[in-house]
Amino acid sequence: MESVSIKNLTFRYVDVPILEEVNLDIRQGDYAILTGENGSGKSTLLKLLLGELNPQQGTIEVFGREPSRGFSGMRIGYVPQNSIDKNQNFPATVEEIMMTGLYQPIWRRNLPGKKYRKQIIQTLAELEMEKFSGNRIGELSGGQQQRVMLARALVGNPELLILDEPTAGMDTASLKSLCEVLDRRNREQGLTIIMVTHGNTRDFIGAGRLLKAEEGRILEI
16 A cells, blocks of 8 residues: 555756656555755655645645645654754743644544643653653753654654654764664554655664655665
8 A cells, every 4th residue: 555656746946847757656664765965856855745845747645645735634744854943942841842743633532631641751752752741842952852853743643754854963862762763663553654864874774765866856776
């Protein structure tokens, strides 16, 4: 079963071609890493998957539907690029940040307070961050903030996780924790993962597919 299906996808910024006739299928349970030079279209592809941009040609389907902004509900977890910079002066606590990853499950399932707080603490514990639940996000180191943002993306138990440069600003301990959690979620829960990174792809031991954005194409390597 395919989580993502891309057929003859073309996208340009004004007259600058970014992606040209891209064809790509991401199957349920795939763990795919996308690499490439700056400006090669990696982040653009993620924005197309999230419905933040629309293709000029071709089709893109996520869970059998054309993406549109906010369409995914809780089936997609997303860790954006440069999330650390946005968090430095933000007054919310870690637990409050985590709550934003649970808004739709709470609304859909009418989760009681104790149940969703337990879910938050359990997800933070996966990344060894539960003891910081009452801290303000800006008080944490860059690597700790990235772990919180990953936990936020995972707390609703998504079927597809999209990460844009999640290792930026990470220390060694945070990188190890991230890699272990992604590998475990993929193996044990069948979580589909698409990650853009400039990091060492060998760190991500569980990744089964390595893709490269190059000259407007997405190549399997």
